[in-house]
Amino acid sequence: EANAFYAKTKPLYRNETIVAAMKANPEEVVSKAFRPGNVTGVRTLKEILPKKDFEEAQDLFINKVLEVDKMGNFDPKDLSQKISGYGKEFIY
DSSP states (O other): OHHHHHHHHGGGGGOHHHHHHHHSOGGGHHHHHSSTTOHHHHHHHHHHSOHHHHHHHHHHHHHHHTOOOTTSOOOHHHHHHHHHTSOGGGTO
16 A cells, blocks of 8 residues: 555656745745646646645635735736736636
């Protein structure tokens, strides 16, 4: 049973996203995984995290994308640019 578990999880420890997440402060995990072009990393986190934890990570990511500028202004064009750099896996 232990060998089967090791065989299943061994590739995760070679995954760039997982290694970065293990080295990062918990607050930085979302920004390390949820970045443009890192669909594989997001899928990996979705596989290994409990559903509740992954949904919390998604919420943090969405809050980051929806941030307003320092003056408190919201710019729909800026939001559109931010979203276009990510795939649907980041939000769904």
